[in-house]
């Protein structure tokens with residue numbers, strides 16, 4: 001799963017990653033948000049009404065759902081389970097709380113925290129400290145605390161400084177995870193419980 005604060009560049013990074021990794025499947029979420037001009041139903045999201053979303057949720061069709069900025073988002077259970085049954089790697093991009101919920105349900109899922117480069121800059125500034133007003137420092141500390149609290153639940157952090165760098169880091173993570181003995185054993189049929197969303 002690639003998660004992280006809004007504006008970190010998840011969509012762009014995932015799109016580029018998928019162009020290098022054609023075997024990687026993408027989990028298309030369901031949302032009640034109206035489509036943006038460039039978005040296509042079934043590709044970017046499955047767009048639906050709130051009424052229908054709630055019916056799907058009541059029928060247990062989601063692994064997790066979230067309300068975000070007034071719209072509902074849900075990870076479809078069937079997409080995840082079918083990918084796992086076929087032994088495929090699946091990429092998801094839930095916001096941070098959704099990522100935590102999925103990890104709780106699938107402990108072997110790999111969580112990547114994607115941060116915008118300004119977070120790295122923030123960290124550098126926090127380390128220097130003396131340059132800012134007490135209010136500015138407090139605000140930065142508040143954001144950093146929130147982010148760091150979320151980070152503790154993640155397996156990797158990737159800074160989206162350049163697109164090429166972030167994609168290269170994600171590919172390295174993918175390679176490392178695919179080489180893990182437990183996962184290899186799963187793929188070789190020695191264990192049957194190791195398939196997990198990426």
Ligand code: 5GP
Pocket residue numbers: 005006010029030033064065066068073074075076093094095096097098099
């Ligand atoms: P956007 O409206 O910008 O496409 O998405 C808003 C936020 O919801 C983003 O952080 C996005 O990653 C997240 N999101 C997209 N689909 C899901 C989902 O199925 N579950 C959760 N929890 N978050 C999602």
